[in-house]
Amino acid sequence: MNGIHDLGGMHGMGPVNPETDEPVFHEEWERRMFAVLMATFANGIYNVDEFRHTVEKMPAAEYLSTSYYEHWLHSLEKVMIEKGQFNQADLEAAWSSVSSAEEIA
Amino acid sequence: MSDHDHAKPPSDTALRVKALESLLLEKGLVEADTLDALIQLYEHNIGPKNGAKVVARAWSDPEYKARLLANGTPAIAALGFGGVQGEDMVVVENTPDVHNLLVCTLCSCYPWPVLGLPPVWYKAAPYRARAISEPRAVLKEFGVEISDDVEVRVWDSTAELRYMVLPRRPAGTEDLDEDELAALVSRDSMIGVALIEGA
Amino acid sequence: MPAIPVDMVIPIFTGGASSRLEADVPAKFKAGDSVVARNINPSGHTRLPRYLRGKNGTIEKDHGVFGLPDTMAHDGGESAQHVYSVRFSAQSVWGDNASPRDSFYVDMWDDYLDPA
Numbered sequence: 001m002n003g004i005h006d007l008g009g010m011h012g013m014g015p016v017n018p019e020t021d022e023p024v025f026h027e028e029w030e031r032r033m034f035a036v037l038m039a040t041f042a043n044g045i046y047n048v049d050e051f052r053h054t055v056e057k058m059p060a061a062e063y064l065s066t067s068y069y070e071h072w073l074h075s076l077e078k079v080m081i082e083k084g085q086f087n088q089a090d091l092e093a094a095w096s097s098v099s100s101a102e103e104i105a
Numbered sequence: 106m107s108d109h110d111h112a113k114p115p116s117d118t119a120l121r122v123k124a125l126e127s128l129l130l131e132k133g134l135v136e137a138d139t140l141d142a143l144i145q146l147y148e149h150n151i152g153p154k155n156g157a158k159v160v161a162r163a164w165s166d167p168e169y170k171a172r173l174l175a176n177g178t179p180a181i182a183a184l185g186f187g188g189v190q191g192e193d194m195v196v197v198e199n200t201p202d203v204h205n206l207l208v209c210t211l212c213s214c215y216p217w218p219v220l221g222l223p224p225v226w227y228k229a230a231p232y233r234a235r236a237i238s239e240p241r242a243v244l245k246e247f248g249v250e251i252s253d254d255v256e257v258r259v260w261d262s263t264a265e266l267r268y269m270v271l272p273r274r275p276a277g278t279e280d281l282d283e284d285e286l287a288a289l290v291s292r293d294s295m296i297g298v299a300l301i302e303g304a
Numbered sequence: 305m306p307a308i309p310v311d312m313v314i315p316i317f318t319g320g321a322s323s324r325l326e327a328d329v330p331a332k333f334k335a336g337d338s339v340v341a342r343n344i345n346p347s348g349h350t351r352l353p354r355y356l357r358g359k360n361g362t363i364e365k366d367h368g369v370f371g372l373p374d375t376m377a378h379d380g381g382e383s384a385q386h387v388y389s390v391r392f393s394a395q396s397v398w399g400d401n402a403s404p405r406d407s408f409y410v411d412m413w414d415d416y417l418d419p420a
Contacts, residue, residue: 001348001350006355007234008237008238008353008354009354010234013231015246016226016246016247018226019225019226022224024147029119029122031148032123033122033125034143035139035143036126036129038189039134039143039307040134042317043134043307045134047377049377052212052377053348053349055212056349068213070118073118073121073122088111090128090132091124092111092112094124094127095112095114095121095124098120098121133306136307136308138310139307139308142313143313143317187318189318189321193367195389210353210355218318218320238397238398241406254405256405257403257406258408259407260408260409261408263352263353263411263412264370264411264413
């Protein structure tokens with residue numbers, strides 16, 4: 001698709017801005033996100049092309065304003081539902097559950 | 106079938122990931138110790154030290170270097186490295202006439218077995234947009250200036266081939282052993298955004 | 305599918321799984337051929353970037369046979385075909401602002417290319 005991910009040659013993206021001595025993961029949630037993606041991918045539930053396309057279909061503004069592992073989060077939720085591994089209600093129940101646990105804590 | 110609006114995800118990304126992880130565990134799609142092992146493997150075991158060893162061997166052994174450039178995957182495997190996102194490796198050599206630079210304009214393809222996971226800048230919009238169209242300007246941002254009589258050659262990894270740059274061996278390193286040579290090789294030099302200064 | 309057990313992490317991830325296919329598919333091109341990237345604009349998945357469409361290049365190397373992402377992303381099967389490293393001159397795609405000496409190489413499937 002002629003999506004926002006197809007960035008080659010675009011102008012206006014700003015400086016590259018490399019971080020010195022960048023850690024492999026910046027947050028604990030990034031570690032967990034990496035791990036669940038790898039584990040489900042190796043399981044063969046979806047293939048790499050399906051996953052990449054799910055990322056590509058993110059709304060353009062959201063794609064540009066979120067981080068790499070946030071792209072993975074958005075897309076893994078979607079592709080798991082598409083593949084029938086759980087449904088939206090299951091996901092919402094999980095959200096509700098972690099949010100209330102957080103409130104109690 | 107409920108007709109309520111879909112609930113919004115938690116605004117805290119950490120909570121949202123936690124929810125996804127617990128759902129995947131509950132459904133038996135992932136196992137907890139597998140997740141921990143994956144993090145250990147990619148945070149602590151696989152990284153650019155692997156690629157540095159490949160470079161040091163290529164600098165020290167012309168026959169190995171020839172094999173590496175002809176067919177990257179088995180030569181890299183001979184040093185014990187390989188696997189996911191590096192099953193089909195191509196190594197490209199910097200010479201006095203050619204400077205190589207790697208990018209994945211469409212996503213973030215990167216040779217994990219030799220370099221580990223890619224840095225944020227490699228996966229972000231500015232590098233992906235500009236490395237292919239204005240590589241010299243990007244290199245300048247990294248403090249690298251390539252003279253006009255050298256060809257800058259950018260490799261866009263659109264397929265499942267994964268690339269690695271073999272940087273030029275700096276002058277004054279003739280007496281160094283492989284371990285000492287490997288210590289000179291930075292991750293950035295194997296992407297092509299850095300040169301290696303002498304010992 | 306069952307979850308990956310912990311003792312399979314190292315074998316799976318350091319072993320990997322190449323995408324190369326053992327399929328006897330003839331190559332449409334060979335090293336040295338002049339090619340032009342097709343002007344395809346699929347609404348689905350493709351690995352042919354916009355910046356290349358309609359541009360002229362030269363086949364540098366035949367990498368062998370792989371599946372086509374355009375079909376594999378959409379349950380359309382493998383469409384096994386050759387993937388080539390294709391060389392483009394920087395100026396031919398980016399214009400005179402690019403250095404006349406510079407080039408770039410992109411991996412491209414048979415279905416992305418026409419003879420030029």
